[in-house]
């Protein structure tokens with residue numbers, strides 16, 4: 001399979017497509033640069049999709065928020081563990097990691113939520129919940 005320059009990978013968490021990097025191949029574990037989710041590359045027909053690896057709920061969300069913070073240069077405070085518990089509880093009850101501080105359980109509010117991905121932390125110094133904080 002030849003990968004041309006325009007190839008993109010669909011992320012099922014943030015529902016966006018990010019650029020396929022040269023050298024990637026099926027089965028590789030990559031990190032979505034938009035939301036921080038670890039994904040396994042799969043080629044379905046002519047489309048690359050990222051598959052969420054089965055690691056258990058707690059590992060998945062911990063890796064995602066840590067990778068997202070690392071990618072963006074954000075930091076956490078002592079509310080982190082409480083908010084992670086909230087995210088894990090939402091996943092148990094509603095089937096995915098929706099924002100623990102919002103009532104709507106829609107894809108836009110899967111953590112890191114769309115407003116956060118859109119620059120809320122840069123604008124406000126923190127995300128809606130106070131999970132991600134702007135670094136120094």
Ligand SMILES: [Zn+2]
Pocket residue numbers: 011012013014015016032033034035036037
């Ligand atoms: Zn993503």
